[in-house]
Amino acid sequence: MKIGQSPFQPIIPKLGKKEKIADTEATVLQQLTDSKQAIKETIQRQIAEIEEARTDMGEDDPKAQRLIENFKNGEKLTPEEMAYVRKNAPGIIDYIDRITREREVIELSMKMAPTKTDVQMVAFRASKQIEKHQNPEEREIRAKHLADAKHEYEQTDEYKEKPNSPLEKQEKPATISYKPNQKQSIEMAKVAYEQVKPQKKENTIQYDQ
Template sequence: MNIQFSPNVAQYTLPKSPTKTDEEAPVEKKTVKEVQAEERKKVLQQISEMQEAKKKTGEGNPRAQRILSKFNSGKKLSPEEIQYLMKAAPENVERVIRVSAERQQNEMMMRAARTKTTTRHASMLAINAIRKTAGSGTSGDALTRSNQIQDSVKEYTSTKEYKDKPNDELNIKKKKKSPYNKPLHPQESGLWATANHAYLKAKDLNNPKKSTL
């Protein structure tokens, strides 16, 4: 026994007895059945996670895949089809809404154009924008986006509204007044002005030598 004295009080320190933490814990050996049960549990968990992932993307759901194939080919989806995707393939809904909004903007630009020529320019601007982003992180949607724009052009150019437009600016005065030549909504006018400015700027860059009066 070790005894330590201090000026005021005698302090005793007793030798420590070994504790369980000081001793090495015995290694627990598992039986073959226990190992197999654990492996089976891991496999079942992986299968469950894969099934959940498929549910979110619509993989393995024939109806969801048909709707997505229709959209990827360039066709519009109905509100009912989008609502179904929200339940059957929620991870694809954000992409569908984003690409559909881009198509809607292109349709608005084409309607805002005064002539057939400027209508075609509007769609060309949209296609070029997609090509520029083809190498970015969102390039996986490039084909779908392009298909949507091309379908919107095909759809709009078959309308009476497009057919009633003059071919170019020179023909506007010769063309009889059309019910479609109404004042544009401020937002539509601003978008078209921006698109037209970008087109004219690109045109000037491609033709540096211009005849001057």
């Protein structure tokens, strides 16, 4: 070694074996901490999504759940009930709307059917269409709505007045309808007749005095 020169000393000292292990452990711990934080955030996000889904389906609203259950059992919801479900269970309203529209088409077809036999054929064709649905739950719900719609229509006077078949002719009694002025004229004629109608004389017995 030359005089006046000193050997090169590195600015950063070499890490010893223990220091390397400690540094590795610190890195692993940091990675575990980051992983735990990421998992925690993922779980929190999933919980929030589940809670949001529960709210969308009305699972936290007893009234909404009752209305949805009634609908699944074949009951047609009123406009007010539909509005409540739309507000408090928006996640299922499209499903309810779709089945309700299908039911209304069936109801209209039954009303337009000229005979009772035709009404039964409408229901039969609708049942065949329902059987094509792949989802068992949807098949069951649609079948219940078909049965309910058919039962309700069969209770109406409109259905009862229809002939059983095209071959059957129902003769309805003729009805005479009067306009308001015609009714008034008839009443006046009745009053005039009562006034000029001969009075019935009472039989009297005369006694000789």
